[in-house]
Amino acid sequence: MEATDWAWRSFLPEGSDRNHPAANVLRLDVSKVVGFPAATMVVVGGFDPLQDRQRSYYERLMESGKEGVELLVYPNAVHAFYLMSDLPETPMLLADIRDFIQRHAARPFN
Numbered sequence: 419m420e421a422t423d424w425a426w427r428s429f430l431p432e433g434s435d436r437n438h439p440a441a442n443v444l445r446l447d448v449s450k451v452v453g454f455p456a457a458t459m460v461v462v463g464g465f466d467p468l469q470d471r472q473r474s475y476y477e478r479l480m481e482s483g484k485e486g487v488e489l490l491v492y493p494n495a496v497h498a499f500y501l502m503s504d505l506p507e508t509p510m511l512l513a514d515i516r517d518f519i520q521r522h523a524a525r526p527f528n
Contacts, residue, residue, distance in 0.1 A: 443475055457486030457522040461511065463495030486522055490514055 430438050439446055460476040462469045479487045492499065495507040502508060 442471075444471065444478065457488070457518070458484065459488050459490060459515070459518050461500075462489065462491045463497060463499050463507075464491065464493035465495060466497040466499075468497060488518060 426434075426436060426441055430441060434441075436442055437445060458479060460472055460479070462472045462476075466472070473489070476487065476489045490511070492507045492511065495505070499505050499507050500511050
């Protein structure tokens with residue numbers, strides 16, 4: 419928790435806390451995200467301590483009616499696994515991103 423607190427203090431504007439929109443996307447007005455002209459991929463690692471928030475974000479997008487929302491779950495992945503090229507999930511994610519773009523590039527993003 420101490421390291422996470424340091425990271426948020428380093429990233430967020432001075433005086434902000436974890437309820438800042440950059441740290442807590444669940445506080446955002448989802449209707450603005452729904453109108454964003456792009457499909458959305460939410461990636462969750464099974465060992466990511468933030469996975470509950472990621473899943474909640476996905477659920478809010480789905481409940482709002484946003485189209486083109488996909489949830490990709492990598493059960494054995496950790497937080498930010500995609501930065502670790504030696505993990506087996508990293509090339510899997512890259513292939514999934516490629517496939518996601520190809521699926522959604524053929525039609526307008528809504």
